[in-house]
Amino acid sequence: MASRGPSRPASWSRLDDVLVVTRCADLRGLPPPDAASPYRVEPLDMSDPADVTRWLTVLNAAFGRRWGPAEHRRALLCHPVVRIRHTVAAVAPDGTVAGVASVGVFRADEEVGLGHYLCVLPAAQGSGVGRLLLRHRYRLLADEGIRVAESQTHLSRRRSLLLHFEHGFVPKYRHDPWNSPDPSPRALRWTARARLWALHRAWVRGSATGGAPARPAARTDADTDR
Numbered sequence: 001m002a003s004r005g006p007s008r009p010a011s012w013s014r015l016d017d018v019l020v021v022t023r024c025a026d027l028r029g030l031p032p033p034d035a036a037s038p039y040r041v042e043p044l045d046m047s048d049p050a051d052v053t054r055w056l057t058v059l060n061a062a063f064g065r066r067w068g069p070a071e072h073r074r075a076l077l078c079h080p081v082v083r084i085r086h087t088v089a090a091v092a093p094d095g096t097v098a099g100v101a102s103v104g105v106f107r108a109d110e111e112v113g114l115g116h117y118l119c120v121l122p123a124a125q126g127s128g129v130g131r132l133l134l135r136h137r138y139r140l141l142a143d144e145g146i147r148v149a150e151s152q153t154h155l156s157r158r159r160s161l162l163l164h165f166e167h168g169f170v171p172k173y174r175h176d177p178w179n180s181p182d183p184s185p186r187a188l189r190w191t192a193r194a195r196l197w198a199l200h201r202a203w204v205r206g207s208a209t210g211g212a213p214a215r216p217a218a219r220t221d222a223d224t225d226r
């Protein structure tokens with residue numbers, strides 16, 4: 001796991017450990033993936049060691065981690081909270097896997113979908129790969145009759161949060177028993193949820209005026225590993 005660095009205030013580190021959840025009430029409203037994208041989306045077979053290596057390469061580069069097959073197994077195959085249904089890759093015209101994303105359902109409520117590990121190679125970020133994969137993965141769920149989906153992340157993952165807002169995900173204030181447990185102190189949990197709402201309000205204002213969303217008092221996602 002990447003070092004958090006000596007100069008970071010402790011309070012920020014702890015706030016970034018708090019789980020935040022967004023929820024889309026109806027996946028059928030999702031726009032289709034960009035048909036003009038130069039990237040093609042393909043399924044990855046997570047029982048195939050070659051595809052596991054492709055997944056690990058993108059994940060490690062995007063998150064600054066050094067995961068191997070054991071971590072892949074824990075995070076994707078036997079995750080205690082989510083049962084993964086699909087893992088897909090965005091493949092560039094030269095055959096490079098530029099991004100990966102998974103989607104599944106909560107083990108404690110299989111009617112509710114969950115996006116899991118959306119990541120794009122740093123060199124390919126900002127060119128629409130994240131949006132392509134996000135739409136693709138939730139549409140796979142919608143095609144299977146899953147109407148509702150959630151995304152669980154941290155405030156520091158601002159870019160992912162904004163992408164989810166753009167696709168109809170809204171902050172969820174009260175977590176359900178199917179969500180990941182969060183042992184953070186209560187005050188931190190409330191603070192994180194208040195900031196999530198503030199980010200969403202700023203995004204709504206920005207999208208209503210056609211401008212960029214106002215930047216909340218949160219760090220960017222560049223300097224953290226989760």
Ligand SMILES: CC(C)(COP(=O)(O)OP(=O)(O)OC[C@H]1O[C@@H](n2cnc3c(N)ncnc32)[C@H](O)[C@@H]1OP(=O)(O)O)[C@@H](O)C(=O)NCCC(=O)NCCS
Pocket residue numbers: 062063117118119120121124125126127128129130131132152153154157159160162163221226
């Ligand atoms: C979050 C992530 C998946 C987004 O993927 P991406 O391919 O960079 O995103 P896209 O190019 O589809 O862009 C989506 C939006 O993100 C924002 N964005 C993308 N690149 C950006 C950049 N370099 N600077 C600022 N904003 C940026 C923009 O709002 C963009 O919307 P726009 O196209 O209307 O400008 C990617 O940045 C990533 O892998 N980050 C590290 C891992 C991570 O945080 N994963 C999410 C965990 S929940």
